[in-house]
Structures are given as C-alpha cells and as structure tokens.
Amino acid sequence: MLCIALLALVGLTAAVPAFKHSHGTRLGSSAVDAFKTNDTQIGKQGFLDQNLLWTGGIVPYVFSKTFLNEDIERMLVLKAMQGIENATCVRFVQRTNEQNYLQIFADPFRCYSSYGRQVSSPNGQRIGLSISNCFPNGSIGITQHELMFALGFHNEELRLDRDEYVDINWTNIKAANRDLFQKRPSTAFGEPYDFGSILHYGMFDFAIDPTVWTIKPKEKYGDRKIGQREQLSAIDINKINKMYNCDGSAPIKVA
Template sequence: MERFLRCIWTITLVVQIYGRIVYKPNPESALDDTSLALNLNATFLEGDIFGIDAPSDTNGIFGKNGVVDDTLKWKSLVIPFAFSKTFQNEPDRMQLVLDAMDVFQKATCLTFVQRTTEMQYLQILADPMRCYSNFGKQEPNPKGQRVGLSLNLCFEDGKSGIAQHEIMHAIGFYHEQSRLDRDEYVDINWSNIPEDKKDQFQKYTNTTAFGETYDFNSVLHYGMYDFAIDRTVWTIRPKEKYKDRKIGQRDGLSATDIRKINKMYNCTKLPTTTPTPSGPSDPKFDTPHRGCYYSLAGESRPGNGKFTAGDLDMTLCTYIIVAFGSIKNGRLTIGSDLSATLEKLKASRDNSNPNLKIFLSVGGSADSATISTIARNASKSHAYARAAALQLRSSGLDGLDIMYQHKAGLEPAKFFSFIQELQRAFAIESYETDSVRLAISLVVFSDPTLTGSINAKGLDPLVDIVNVAAYDFAGTDRKSIGHPLQRRWALLECHNFITWNPF
C-alpha cells in the first residue's frame, strides 16, 4: 500500500511540475500599485465586480450567470497577466495566485501566460482594502484590467480560492446567487441588509446557468453573512430542505464551476489533472452524477423485457454502465455483439448527450470467479489492469465497471489490492497519453448474509463510483419478462466520491 501511494504521488508531482505556470519577476517593468489604485468613490456590482453597470436585458452582455457577449470573452483562450511591484516583493502571495491560475489551466482549456506587450491582460495588484476584479475581457489598456487582491484579506489560511473567485469574474462569470432561479434554493434576509447594499442581491432576468443546476458549492456563491448589518445574523442561507448545504466556500472551483467554464469556452478536451471538488453541487441529488445501467442480455429477452440501445433516453444519465465485457486469457475482451452495441450507444450519445460517459462492466455471474483468480496473483493483476487501460482507451470508453459477486475463499485484502492495481494502471495510462483518467466503478453486493461480503465503505477512497447492490428473488414476473436468472439484483444506493472529475 505504501509503495502504491508513493508511486501515485510521484506521478502527480511530475504533472504539477510540468504543468505549473512560471512567472519571472521584472521589477523594472512592473507597474506601481499607487498608479493602479481605484477612485475612493468607485462602485462595485455584486460587491466585487468593478467597471460594469447594473445588468439590463438591452446591453447584450447578460442572459446567463456568465457573459454572453463574445467581445467580453477571451476567445483566443490565452490570458496574459502581470503582477504589480508590491506583488513581486511578495513571492508567497504571488505563488498562491499562480496556483489559482494553474487550477484553471489543468481543469479547462484556458491558458495563462506572462504578459509581454499585450494590451488586454490581467493586472494583479495589491489593493490595500478589498478583493475585486473587472468583468470579462476589457478594452485594450496599457495598464491592463485590474484584479485587486489585498495581501491581508484575499488569502485566507494561505489558500488561493479567493483568487480563483476573482479570476472567474475576469473570465466572465457573475455570482451564483444572482441566478433567476435562486429563490427556489436560498432565502434572502432583506431586513439585515443595508438599503444601499440591497442591489448586491439582485437576480438577473432570463438567466440560465449553462444547463447546470444551482450550485451551493460554487466558489462564486455569497457567504451567509455577506453585507450583514448585524454580522451575527445571516443575510442569505439555503432553504429549509437544503439546510445541510454549505455556501460561501473559498477553497476552490467546484465541479459545476469547471463544467460551466468549459461550456462557455467550448472546451472539448480537458487536461489530465482536474481539482477535486470539496463537496456535491447538485441540490436535486446527493451527487452531481446520475447512473444508468444497460444490460446486453436485455436485447435478447422476449416480451416486455426486451431492451435495445434505441430505448435509452441518454439525457437521463451522466454516465452509463454497459454489461458485460468478458475476460479471456486474463485480459479484458469486447465481443463483436457488445462492440456493435457500444457503437450504437456512442452514436446515440453524440446526438443527444455528448457529455455522457460510457463505462464497460465486467464480472457478474460469468466472470466474478475469474476476477478472483486474477486478484490472487499480483503479476496477473498488473497485466490485467495495464491491458484493460489500453483496451478501454482504444475503444473510446471512459471507464471500467466491476460487478463483483463475491466468491467464497477470496480474502477482501486481495480484492482491495486488485482495485489498487487498476487505479495505478489508469493513472499511469492517463499520464502517458495526456488524457483524462479512466474511471473505476464498482457494483458490490454487501448483504451481510453473503459469505465474505465486500466492505463497500472501505473501497470509497480507491474508486470513483460505488454502487451497492443486494439480491432479491424474481417472482412470477421472471418468465414473463424473459429474465434468464433465478435471481435478479437491484441497485439500492449509489455513492460518487468524486476523486475523478471529467464532467
């Protein structure tokens, strides 16, 4: 285990070193912060967006909770930046801003480069009093467009989340609670907000959020006490049915933040490494992912049990598990029938839900015993995992699902080691091909009455999705629907622990 963790840590370190943004300070050309200072009477939209008036439906830049006017987008996907003299004398704070930019670079198709002669660029300055940013890409200016970051106020606990928040404004996003649908999710305590600050809680008309549901966890969401007259009393909070949700985090981009950036900028290929979100972002589900299960056996069933690729509504899912691939001679194998079905599913996905991820499942009643045999031998586990990564990638799939029906005699520790070997092989393949890491999904049967049932919670840190299942007996409906097994299984619960985040 220690050796495995050390290997993964080394891979991650290499990616960070080669992906890190390098900035070479040049005090002679750096602008003095006093020349960049704002007028004391400067006004801010939503508290920290500078240089833009209140929104209207006629000025062409509103309509989503991100910019819709192409002239305000960084269409080249390259964002030049420079640090003020004060920042260049604060290497630790400067590095935190570079770390913030590095997150965008790894999770989206945006690139940050040190400014040379560009007239449209981000000018990072050390404002003495507040954190703020211009909105979207501004007109050419030799002094650039400001991103003000107070050295004392904008780097809480040595984190770069506030810098990410302001960069989100600079690339064209408003705060999450400004969405048209926000009153379905949060309450506003108007009595605790000063009259001259109530406009900071306005919501926009005709706003959508790039097809994403409300994100309590967004780095762009107000905190509970923002603009409060009485700082002990909330100004904004989740509604009662969402009372367990936290708002106002400044740890970093959420999964939904990342998806919205990639939608706004039409990012089609994501880099290898994406940040791990600090929590769920979809208020309608316990996780932001919704799984569908497709069984190849359904295509040959009679009567109402028959099911084909054309019957699946792809828009219902964020990922689909297709069963089953097989294991031949210790290697993952995709038969011709399954290959044809996968091609149909991929074509349907491309037409209706291009972001859908397709996982191939192995195991079940046919190959669980084979998995046990492989898991007992370290060299076989290594060979299987490495070959599976290559097979999945060449087939255009996004991950591997293992539906493991536990066979008596396999120690749980052996199964855990097998999963660790898969995780390591997928991480290495991702690094070698500069591709988003293949996912690992599990269906495990945790009924305590089954001999040696797998501890699903213990698998949480090792995989991306755990489906916990239990057996029940198919009654008289078994013959009428053409189910070939004496017993059928049903998914009871699905957890996504989001160590993998390509969505």
C-alpha cells in the same frame, strides 16, 4: 501555459475599472456591484456577449510592482491560475504586448475584479488582491473567485431561479449593497444550482448585523453549505468549460 518566471511579471499601476466585483464586507468593502452593463450581455452566471470573453481562452496578465516583495502571495496567485488551467482549456500567459490583459495588484484591503474582458487602459485591467485579506491560511480560493469574475462569471445566487433554492434577508442588507443581490437574466449553461460554487455568497456576507444571515438555503436544502472559498467546484469547472467551448466543438471567435 502558465509560466513561473516571477521576476518578469511586473506591471504599472492604473485606475480601478468602472465595472468590478468586491468580495464582501468581511473584507471591509462597501462597494456596490457593477451590474451597469446592458443586461443582454450578462449571464445568469455567465456573459452572453462573446466580446466580453477572452479570445481563445487566453488571458494575458502581469503582476503590479506592489507584488514585487510578496513571493508567497505571487506563488498562490500562480497556483490559483494553474488550478483553473488543469481543469479547463483556459490559459493564463505572461503579457508581452497584448492590449487587453489583467494587472494583478495588492489592494490595501479588498479583493475585487472586473467582470469579463474589459477594454483595458494602457496599464491593464486590474484585479485587486489584498495581501492581508485575500489569502487566508495560504488559500487560493478567493483568488480563483476573482479570476472567475475576470473570465466572465457572476455570483451563483444571482441566477433567475435562485428563489427556488435560497432566501434573501433584505432587511439585514445595507441599501447601498442590495444591488449585489439582484437577479440577472442569462444562461447557466444547463448546470444545476450550485450551493458549493466558489462564486456563491456566504450566509453572513454584507450583513448589517453580522450575527444575522443575509442569504441561506431554503429549509429543504438546509444542510447545504454556501460561501466556500477553497477551490472551484465541479460545476464551476463545467461552466468554464462550456463558456469557453473547451470540447472544441465551437471555438470562440471574438475581436
């Protein structure tokens, strides 16, 4: 169960993990996505290797000292966690002595996260949430976006069947960022393509020319909106519940 005892949630700082996702160039990032793990471990949208999931759906966390004076943003992060908890069996708990845990810190500019449960350094697995860029108008959507990565998901448009639903404008994507749009093999948990996923890129993300699209729904889906960062979609929730066996039929067993 998520606890609101904010003053106890202080961690130390650490080096940025090797495998991370950065939210988008509109936040000033030029980082290349971290699809460097073995492809057999990566899902079409979710990991297949249970060792990259959080044991029993329990995710320990701390706030870095960089959040000490950011009361509003700390509350928004907790609200984002609560939204996931209310819809799934995943639980975020304040870290006591767990070896693997999330350290949530205030990156100067970017919003990013590692994919899945990583073997943490002594100072934890970092999620970077820029105070100025990751909470627009008091929104929790970007935080939930990054938390879904930490739970073990990738972007929706990386599904192997994505070319049936969207077009990619490779000529308007910097060469250094094209790996962000490469499809990955795995499972989508039997769920349909989700234009409304909180993990779907927007039409102009990572654009060389910001007035020209980089990804858009195919003509037959032209009225679909992509890139929302308000809250989890119904399909996002279904996928979390399926990944973490929230119906109780097959409890997760990982090291």
